[in-house]
Amino acid sequence: MEINNIPFGTTDWTAVEALEVKGETGAGHWKTLEFGTINVHMVEYSAGYLADHWCNKGHILLCIEGELNTELQDGRTFTLTPGMTYQVADDTVAHRSSTTGGAKLFIVD
Numbered sequence: 001m002e003i004n005n006i007p008f009g010t011t012d013w014t015a016v017e018a019l020e021v022k023g024e025t026g027a028g029h030w031k032t033l034e035f036g037t038i039n040v041h042m043v044e045y046s047a048g049y050l051a052d053h054w055c056n057k058g059h060i061l062l063c064i065e066g067e068l069n070t071e072l073q074d075g076r077t078f079t080l081t082p083g084m085t086y087q088v089a090d091d092t093v094a095h096r097s098s099t100t101g102g103a104k105l106f107i108v109d
Helices: none
Strands: 019-022 027-035 038-045 059-066 068-072 077-080 085-088 095-099 103-108
Touching: 059 068, 077 085
Parallel strands: none
Antiparallel strands: 019 027, 027 038, 038 103, 059 085, 059 103, 068 077, 068 095
16 A cells, blocks of 8 residues: 555545445445545444455554454454454455444544
């Protein structure tokens, strides 16, 4: 990732409109800001959320609240709790998210 031409700024995430994205079960509420080629997201997944697709995009993801389960297409699984991150490059390994009790995440991609 290369960060260029983004002046210093702050974000009040409470003022950013959320887009609801349905999963196979549950839903995610995505607040997204675009800075050139970089997207920054504040995401809240409902309890019982399961992604409806495998994702190949690279991300840096921080779990802020709750617990996030990430399943890799090769069968490995990982659980993030508050303060934990994962990072993965584009087209490295397909992954999908789920949560039993809900989760709040900060994502950069």
